[in-house]
Amino acid sequence: MKVSARNVFRGKVAATRPGSVNAEVDIDLGGGDRLVAVVTLASLEDLGLAPGSEVIALVKAPWVMVLTDASGVKLSARNNLAGTISAVAVGAVNAEVTIALPGGTEVMAVITRDAVNELGLKPGVAATAVIKASHVVLGVPV
């Protein structure tokens, strides 16, 4: 597989929590890093996802928010991945920001250049990647 998504996370399913329509899937990315995805029950069965399954999680970089001061707020998004900025590349309107998580996973966000300036984003700054669980596309090797 070769895909345009800047975030291609490979891991193992740690747990699945089927609901009446959707299922939450906890993914162990290694080194203690985790990601939660929500897929339909139909996808859960179609992909055969169960604890221990190998899984690929795809997240486009423009779907990732960056939070630098997470204090004073609690969000509905299931993934609040705290790490440290490892790279910033700035364009005319947008910028790519890479956040390294403690376990070694790197998360790339595309945000506006204005946001980079306002938040003072540069390598070494602590930042949290916010990803809605329903924005994660899951894949399995076939």
Next chain:
Amino acid sequence: MKVSARNVFRGKVAATRPGSVNAEVDIDLGGGDRLVAVVTLASLEDLGLAPGSEVIALVKAPWVMVLTDASGVKLSARNNLAGTISAVAVGAVNAEVTIALPGGTEVMAVITRDAVNELGLKPGVAATAVIKASHVVLGVPV
């Protein structure tokens, strides 16, 4: 909280409509401006959202569509926020467009430069910001 999302709407919960899996949350942004979000029932409870609660709604600018002629079509997206363009900043591929709503709320969209040209977007032009309710991330002060 400091976040990269260009749209950080502060308001109060006007109503919640819990369903079997998700809940719709109507948010009063002040001045008559409103936003609808959909979150899971688990998030609704976890954040303690109820009528009157203070709430922050985050929407990344690339999640916002801009409609200039809303005539002749009815959309599935829950938020169709009519206003007037207050700013346009153009890059190589993308552009940032700000729409001022009647109540004073400003909504920023990132769209392609081609769309800006085709739709003739410039300050003073009437435009509608279209936002899917499921693309809104909610937060509460803690």
Next chain:
Amino acid sequence: MKVSARNVFRGKVAATRPGSVNAEVDIDLGGGDRLVAVVTLASLEDLGLAPGSEVIALVKAPWVMVLTDASGVKLSARNNLAGTISAVAVGAVNAEVTIALPGGTEVMAVITRDAVNELGLKPGVAATAVIKASHVVLGVPV
């Protein structure tokens, strides 16, 4: 209607599959091209979507992933639209990529310039547009 979304697909509803909360809508785009959308049951009724209905499907270009080697992986995303790249326009950070489907539909994706380079995207290259069904906004003529 004039909208910023780069993908405005016009078609007819081929089938609807109502669930307990959401409904899947199969859309015939002509020439054999198909798209699947997920909307709430409330939207399905509100828009009066039924087999044979005229429908407009809106998808912003940043919501589309591009896959060049779909081998070895099965994805949770419902739309995996295989075609051939017909155009690539590159900016500082982002790039617009157009994929022509066999039936004549064109799908535009906004991805990073790095992805264009890594995947070797240029006109004539086979590529698959990946779109989550829940990211499609539906509209009907009124």
